[in-house]
Amino acid sequence: MSAHGPYRVARGGDSSVDAALRRGSPLPFWFNGSACTGVEGDTLASALLANGVRIVARSFKFHRPRGVFSCGVEEPSALVQWGEGAGATPSVRSTLIRLCAGLDARVPSGWPSLDFDVGRVLDFTSPLWIAGFYNKLFKWPGWSLYEPVIRHLAGFGTAPTGADPDRYETRHAHCDVLIIGGGAAGLRAAWEAAARGARTILVEQSSQLGGRAGWDGSRIDGQPGDAWVRGVRETLARARDVRILTDTFAAGHYGHGVTTLVESASPREGARPAIRERYWIVRARRLVIATGAIEQPLIFCNNDRPGIMLAGAAHAYLRRHEVAIGRRVVVATNNDSAYATARDLQAAGVEVLAIADSRRTIDAAIQGQMGKLSIPVLTGSIPVDSHGFGALSGVSIGRLSDEDRRVDEVRQFSCDALAVSGGWNPSLALFSQAGGKLSYRSESRALEPIDSPKDVSVVGAAAQPHAGTTSSGVTAIGVRISPAGRSDRQWVDLRHDVTVADLELAIREGYSSIEHVKRYTTVGMANDQGKTSNIAALEIVARLRGLPVAQLGHTTPRPPVMPVTLGAIAGRAVGDQFAPSRQLPLHEWHVAHGGVMEDFGEWKRPTVYLLPGESRAQAIAREARTVRTAAGLLDGSSLGKIEVRGPDALAFLDRFYINNLTTLQPGRVRYGIMLRESGTILDDGTVVMLAPDQFLVTTTSGNAGRIANWLQEWRQCEWPQLRVACTPVTDQWAVLSLTGPCAREILASVPTDIDLSPEAFPHLGVREGRVLGIPARLYRVSFTGELGYEINVPARSAPAVWEALWNAGQSRGIQPLGIDALMLLRMEKGFLHIGTDTDGTTVPDDVGWGNVAAAKAADFVGKRSLPLPEHVRPDRLQLVGLVGATDLAAGAHLRLASSHAATDGWITSAGRAVLSGEPIGLALLRGGRALTGASVTVHDEGRTSTARIVGLPHFDSRGSRMHA
Numbered sequence: 001m002s003a004h005g006p007y008r009v010a011r012g013g014d015s016s017v018d019a020a021l022r023r024g025s026p027l028p029f030w031f032n033g034s035a036c037t038g039v040e041g042d043t044l045a046s047a048l049l050a051n052g053v054r055i056v057a058r059s060f061k062f063h064r065p066r067g068v069f070s071c072g073v074e075e076p077s078a079l080v081q082w083g084e085g086a087g088a089t090p091s092v093r094s095t096l097i098r099l100c101a102g103l104d105a106r107v108p109s110g111w112p113s114l115d116f117d118v119g120r121v122l123d124f125t126s127p128l129w130i131a132g133f134y135n136k137l138f139k140w141p142g143w144s145l146y147e148p149v150i151r152h153l154a155g156f157g158t159a160p161t162g163a164d165p166d167r168y169e170t171r172h173a174h175c176d177v178l179i180i181g182g183g184a185a186g187l188r189a190a191w192e193a194a195a196r197g198a199r200t201i202l203v204e205q206s207s208q209l210g211g212r213a214g215w216d217g218s219r220i221d222g223q224p225g226d227a228w229v230r231g232v233r234e235t236l237a238r239a240r241d242v243r244i245l246t247d248t249f250a251a252g253h254y255g256h257g258v259t260t261l262v263e264s265a266s267p268r269e270g271a272r273p274a275i276r277e278r279y280w281i282v283r284a285r286r287l288v289i290a291t292g293a294i295e296q297p298l299i300f301c302n303n304d305r306p307g308i309m310l311a312g313a314a315h316a317y318l319r320r321h322e323v324a325i326g327r328r329v330v331v332a333t334n335n336d337s338a339y340a341t342a343r344d345l346q347a348a349g350v351e352v353l354a355i356a357d358s359r360r361t362i363d364a365a366i367q368g369q370m371g372k373l374s375i376p377v378l379t380g381s382i383p384v385d386s387h388g389f390g391a392l393s394g395v396s397i398g399r400l401s402d403e404d405r406r407v408d409e410v411r412q413f414s415c416d417a418l419a420v421s422g423g424w425n426p427s428l429a430l431f432s433q434a435g436g437k438l439s440y441r442s443e444s445r446a447l448e449p450i451d452s453p454k455d456v457s458v459v460g461a462a463a464q465p466h467a468g469t470t471s472s473g474v475t476a477i478g479v480r481i482s483p484a485g486r487s488d489r490q491w492v493d494l495r496h497d498v499t500v501a502d503l504e505l506a507i508r509e510g511y512s513s514i515e516h517v518k519r520y521t522t523v524g525m526a527n528d529q530g531k532t533s534n535i536a537a538l539e540i541v542a543r544l545r546g547l548p549v550a551q552l553g554h555t556t557p558r559p560p561v562m563p564v565t566l567g568a569i570a571g572r573a574v575g576d577q578f579a580p581s582r583q584l585p586l587h588e589w590h591v592a593h594g595g596v597m598e599d600f601g602e603w604k605r606p607t608v609y610l611l612p613g614e615s616r617a618q619a620i621a622r623e624a625r626t627v628r629t630a631a632g633l634l635d636g637s638s639l640g641k642i643e644v645r646g647p648d649a650l651a652f653l654d655r656f657y658i659n660n661l662t663t664l665q666p667g668r669v670r671y672g673i674m675l676r677e678s679g680t681i682l683d684d685g686t687v688v689m690l691a692p693d694q695f696l697v698t699t700t701s702g703n704a705g706r707i708a709n710w711l712q713e714w715r716q717c718e719w720p721q722l723r724v725a726c727t728p729v730t731d732q733w734a735v736l737s738l739t740g741p742c743a744r745e746i747l748a749s750v751p752t753d754i755d756l757s758p759e760a761f762p763h764l765g766v767r768e769g770r771v772l773g774i775p776a777r778l779y780r781v782s783f784t785g786e787l788g789y790e791i792n793v794p795a796r797s798a799p800a801v802w803e804a805l806w807n808a809g810q811s812r813g814i815q816p817l818g819i820d821a822l823m824l825l826r827m828e829k830g831f832l833h834i835g836t837d838t839d840g841t842t843v844p845d846d847v848g849w850g851n852v853a854a855a856k857a858a859d860f861v862g863k864r865s866l867p868l869p870e871h872v873r874p875d876r877l878q879l880v881g882l883v884g885a886t887d888l889a890a891g892a893h894l895r896l897a898s899s900h901a902a903t904d905g906w907i908t909s910a911g912r913a914v915l916s917g918e919p920i921g922l923a924l925l926r927g928g929r930a931l932t933g934a935s936v937t938v939h940d941e942g943r944t945s946t947a948r949i950v951g952l953p954h955f956d957s958r959g960s961r962m963h964a
Contacts, residue, residue: 008050009324009348029103031080032114044097044105045071045078046321054306054391056080056094058109060154060526061129061497063119065390067306069494071095071313073205073249073562074294074531076495077304080105081157087165089565090157091527098207098247109155115390119153126488131502131521132509166276170571173243173282175199178259180250180430181290183211184220185460187232189288194239201282202242203261205249209233211292215319216340245280250291252559253433257283257455260559262568277568286455289431293424293446293461294531298332299540301385301485303420304494307392310532311338311419314345324350326417330395332356332383334478338421339366345419346373353413356381356397358404358478383418384410384484392418398484407484422480425535426462429557440550445477446535447554481539492540493533495526500540507544514552517541524555527563584637585734585798593816600819601702603638608818616820623821624914627784631740631809632817636790637798639735640685640704642697642711646724649695652715653687655860658844658853664689669764669779673849674707675862679871681842682862683707684834686781688766696729696777700834704730714861733777734798738805739788741964742812747789749808750801754778763963772797772804782962783822785829785955827909827922830881830952837879837908837922843871846924847879848952877905880928881950884919884938887912888947892940894925901926904936913954920954921947 024040031048038047045068048056055065056078066077075095082092082105090108097105110117122129128137138146177193179186182204193200202209210229213220220228236242248263261280265273295312297303309325311333317323318341328351331342339355346352354376362379370377380400384407387394394414398407425446432438436458437451449458481500482490488501502521511520514537523537524530530537534555542549570578581604584590591597595606596616608619626632644653654661657672664670666689674682683706685698699707708728715724738747748756754769754776761767765780774797782788793801806814826833832847843866844853853866865871882888888910893903905928910921925931931949938945956962 007052007324007326009318009322009350027099027101027103029099029101029105031105032107038099040099042099042321043071044080044094044099044103045075046317046323047099048078048094049317049325050321050323055115056306057107058114058117058119058155059304059497060156060495062123062126063109063117063153063155064123064304064497065115065117065306066304066494067391068094068309069297069313070295070310070532071316072294074528076493076526076528076532079107079157079495079527081108086160086162088158088160090159091563093527096205107155108157122153129497131498131505164567164574166567167274168277168279168565168567168571169275170279170281170573173201173280174284175201175243175282176285177201177288178282178284178286179203179288179290180259181211181292181460181462182206182209182244182246183290183292183460184213184225184229185292185462186211186288186290187229187236189290189459190236190242190244191232193288194236194242197241199241200239200243201284202236202244203248203250204244204246207247209244209246212316216315217319248280249562250430251561251564253287253430254559255435257285257287259284259287259430262562262564277565279564279568279571286457287430287434289428289434289456289458289462290460291427291430291462293426295337296422296425296446296480296535297532298334298383298420298422298480298482299490299492299500299536300383300482301489302491303383303386304491305386305388305392306390307388307416308386308418308420311341311421314417314419315341318344318348322348324348324417325419326415327351328353328415329417329419330354330356330383330397330413330415331419331421332358332395332397333421334358334382334480335421335423336363336366337424338419339370341419341421342375343369343373346375353415354378354397356383358382358400358480360478378411382407382479382482383420384482386418392416398482400479400483404479405483407482422536423477424461425531426458427531428458428462429529429559429561431456431458431462432557433559438554440538440552440554442549443477445480445539445549481536481543492536493521493523493526493530495528496522498523498533498537503537503540504544507541512545514538514541515555518555529557529561530555582638584635585795586635586637586802589799589802590635590816595816595818598819600638603701605638605701606635606816606818607820609816620818620820620824621912621914623815623817624824626813626815627740627786627817627821627825628914629741630813630815631738631742631746632784632815632821633802633805633809634737634739634817634822635798635802636735636737637733637795638701638704639730640697640699640701640707641728641730641733641735641792642699642704642708643727643729644695644697644711644724645693645727646722647693648722648724649693650689652719652722652724653695653697654858655714655719656711657687658849658856658860658862660856660858661687662858666691667766669766669781671764671781673844675844675860675865677862677865679843679862679865679868680840681834681838681844681847684832686779688777688779690766690768690777702835704728732795733792734795734801736791736793736798736802736805737783737788737817738791738809739782739784739786739817740814741787741961742809742814743787743789744964746805746809746812746814747791750804752776758964771801774801776801783831784825784962785831785953785959786825786961787964788962823909824911824914827911828913828920828953828955830922830954832879833909837924839877839924842877842924845871845878846876848929874930875927877924877926878928879908879952880923880925880932881952881954882907882910882921882923882936882947883950883954884910884921884945884947886945887919888921888938889940890921892938894923894936894938894947896926896931896934896936903939907938915955919947922952925949 036051057066068078075093078094176198190202213225218225251260263278295310314325360380384398385396399409435453438447439450490500506517590606594609597604683703688696752771777792779790894905905925
């Protein structure tokens with residue numbers, strides 16, 4: 001690495017390295033495999049500067065050397081890979097990494113080394129890599145051939161492939177006032193909010209509050225800035241309803257008062273923190289933006305060399321970290337703020353060779369101050385070129401002509417650092433995301449807020465970029481872009497290697513909109529999101545088009561404002577917690593008996609029970625055959641269950657089902673279908689009347705929560721006058737479904753006080769009593785077409801009842817029943833499966849329930865939509881049965897003999913009849929009910945076969961088995 005000895009200085013002109021090191025304990029760290037030493041309080045960037053490391057990275061496209069350019073979130077160049085293995089993080093700003101002992105950072109670009117990179121040859125062939133070169137050069141034979149090479153050369157680092165060892169968490173918070181920015185303006189806003197008793201959250205991206213006021217020597221309210229900051233900080237710490245979040249940045253604003261924050265924890269002594277990052281979702285009544293302003297660069301030839309840095313950053317490194325950016329420094333500016341940098345560098349023992357100011361006149365007091373320090377001030381001057389193959393070794397300063405259109409009288413300076421300042425641009429990405437309007441102001445040459453939403457305010461330098469930068473303010477900003485030199489060597493976006501020539505090319509090729517120019521050249525699309533390039537790009541494009549800058553508009557700042565790790569967004573929702581699954585009360589039993597557990601919505605359910613040496617198809621056939629000949633035991637506990645009580649409960653429920661519920665009697669069950677307001681099928685299930693004012697509604701497993709919320713919405717918002725209460729009880733009751741010809745005998749073998757005789761307990765009946773002395777509700781319903789009982793018991797009692805049924809059925813050949821076999825059995829009976837045999841357009845008549853819906857005189861949700869012309873067309877997709885010549889497959893498409901359509905429908909369910917083995921299925925077929933007996937062609941992944949349309953059901957058309 002390029003290192004030229006230590007650059008530690010001490011305040012007050014004491015250049016002793018030892019004096020500077022006394023401010024904090026030494027911290028050893030590693031950079032690119034080399035041992036370095038920093039001090040407590042350093043960032044990685046300040047520690048690298050202190051160690052004389054000048055080349056910190058390589059640029060994206062040309063592999064030009066890059067150094068530290070800034071001291072904050074705007075850093076475009078000094079990106080490193082932090083950490084190792086699965087815990088590594090690529091492309092992290094070194095300016096934001098707090099130094100700790102043992103920290104290990106590497107730069108993924110540069111081969112064979114960072115200082116000597118053969119990839120630099122790309123810089124000498126730069127005419128080949130102009131804007132849009134991806135599409136222009138790599139058309140043949142295809143982008144996929146070149147992409148791996150380009151990604152490797154880009155040097156953005158390598159994303160880890162292993163599981164992230166770090167932990168993240170998500171927090172929610174509410175407040176009256178959310179203040180983004182902990183500088184002087186943000187502290188004052190928090191102080192005032194706390195005085196009003198408002199619940200306040202103050203957010204600061206660095207570890208210290210106060211911003212520049214804590215170190216730049218300014219005075220606030222008649223006292224030194226650092227003393228004022230300490231006083232306000234102590235006051236806020238004592239306030240009751242004030243929360244201060246440091247090391248936290250605002251990632252984005254999403255409307256309705258929602259702002260996301262990312263709080264970071266830095267490792268200590270190389271150890272990983274317990275929580276690496278915390279993702280905050282904050283809902284605030286009012287948002288105060290105190291994000292300050294970001295210094296802008298100057299644009300000139302070779303303005304990207306290591307050693308060229310923003311003047312404000314150079315000042316911060318000096319005052320906060322006691323690090324000088326060089327020994328012989330030139331300062332170039334177009335505003336007042338950089339003079340404080342020159343003054344303090346000189347006082348710290350650094351030789352300031354000259355200040356080049358593009359303005360023709362400057363404040364007399366500043367001129368006199370520089371004269372006392374013997375620092376030459378070159379007015380009307382601007383850098384035109386820098387020198388040095390690697391890091392900076394010199395700079396050429398030229399004097400601007402009267403029209404600022406050319407440069408004369410070029411002077412050479414031999415220096416190792418150049419501090420530049422092109423003015424300040426307010427940091428207003430959050431403001432824009434919150435609905436604020438921005439406009440370019442020619443006085444400040446910045447985008448300033450012009451229209452603020454009522455619940456958003458901007459304070460401090462973010463509102464007025466002139467304020468707070470120096471004691472004298474910023475006056476008469478001069479030229480920012482040099483009129484001299486090759487435009488293909490003038491860098492606008494340091495990370496993406498976008499030059500002025502690229503912007504010129506974009507305009508020549510017709511990209512006049514600034515948004516189009518951005519996307520074509522990628523200016524402002526790097527990791528810094530244009531924080532140091534967007535304003536310059538606006539000015540250059542405006543100059544090229546001959547328009548005022550304000551007329552161009554500006555690009556749209558979208559969240560996140562800064563890169564956010566995916567781990568922070570995910571929080572603890574990873575692995576098994578990514579989509580938390582719910583387990584049945586008998587989960588362990590199913591696993592122990594060979595159950596293959598798969599996801600069904602949010603539930604883990606057994607699809608099939610495999611015996612040794614048995615295929616899945618064989619197991620499904622065995623289970624289904626057992627139900628038809630003996631008995632099967634199914635865990636149906638995931639079925640949605642909602643208790644509905646109250647004097648108006650029956651009237652309430654009758655408004656949701658297409659069939660009439662008003663004739664339902666206590667102790668009886670009725671199957672029904674619910675519709676959306678559009679008239680399409682939403683869900684199906686049963687309604688049980690336990691008492692005139694007490695009902696139990698069952699839903700499909702996947703819709704349990706949705707239907708419960710839906711009922712509540714109608715109850716609260718549409719019919720609040722109805723006296724009814726809805727309570728989801730899915731988790732409270734386990735459902736053990738016993739089905740098959742032997743079901744009654746098995747259930748009768750278990751102690752129960754319920755009369756199971758057909759006369760006392762007919763089909764679609766419900767009885768309450770006890771099983772094994774446990775309170776139970778028994779439904780006599782069937783989804784298989786066989787005699788069946790759904791035994792509802794408290795979830796905690798499910799294992800005891802299941803084992804009793806299992807043991808009682810051993811002599812009768814009982815088998816556990818998985819979901820796949822259950823689907824085969826219900827398909828054979830033609831029973832509807834919502835979401836499988838329906839889609840989002842299916843109405844009741846499509847599945848044979850049109851007459852039922854039409855016969856109901858009372859109103860119900862969706863009724864008024866059923867007569868719509870679209871819903872009564874004769875060529876609608878209708879549910880039919882199929883018998884195939886060969887095996888049928890769900891998803892296969894169907895075509896009628898006389899049809900010229902691409903498809904006339906598709907198979908929704910398919911399998912082989914349990915006892916006969918005949919290929920059967922269900923299908924949605926255009927106008928299908930009128931085509932019973934006709935043949936259709938089945939198209940399945942290039943194969944064709946035939947099938948015959950038949951009526952439903954395929955098995956036991958009289959229903960005598962389930963009525964046994």
